[in-house]
Amino acid sequence: MEIILVEDVTGVGQKGAVVNVKPGFARNYLLPRKLAISATANAGNLYKELQRQREVQEDKRLIVARVAAAKLNGTEVNIPAAANEEDTLFGSVTEVDIAEALSKAGHHVDRTQVQLPEHIKQLGMYDLTVRVYADVTATVKVWVVRP
DSSP states (O other): OEEEESSOBTTTBOTTOEEEOOHHHIIIIITTTTSEEEOOTTHHHHHHHHHHHHHHHHHHHHHHHHHHHHHHTTOEEEEEOOBOTTSEEEEEEOHHHHHHHHHHTTOOOOGGGEEOSSOEEESEEEEEEEEEETTEEEEEEEEEEOO
């Protein structure tokens, strides 16, 4: 049975390829999961329309991400943390703490978006990168201060 792959399928082919698979595999696995469509006369046009719609949606997401990154870029947040006389923290500042501080400042940021090479264990100012979308990032300043 000939099908057009809508997504990459390991061991079958890449997205957009016309492949020949067993009818049961197509009927029971690929078609119900919307990984492929039947290769009929209208399927090529349908695939092109689906691809165009995905590109439009991706462009919209990218624009929204760039706007969010522009608002987030240059934001400064203070995170109070207890420290000893040598400015070493008793605990550490993690991605969760930074995400919460940015959320309180009015920017919705998930902890997985904060790119922190290692937990912060000293008082001071840190420039961190926040990954807003695939290739869209913003730089924020985090001040770790005494409470």
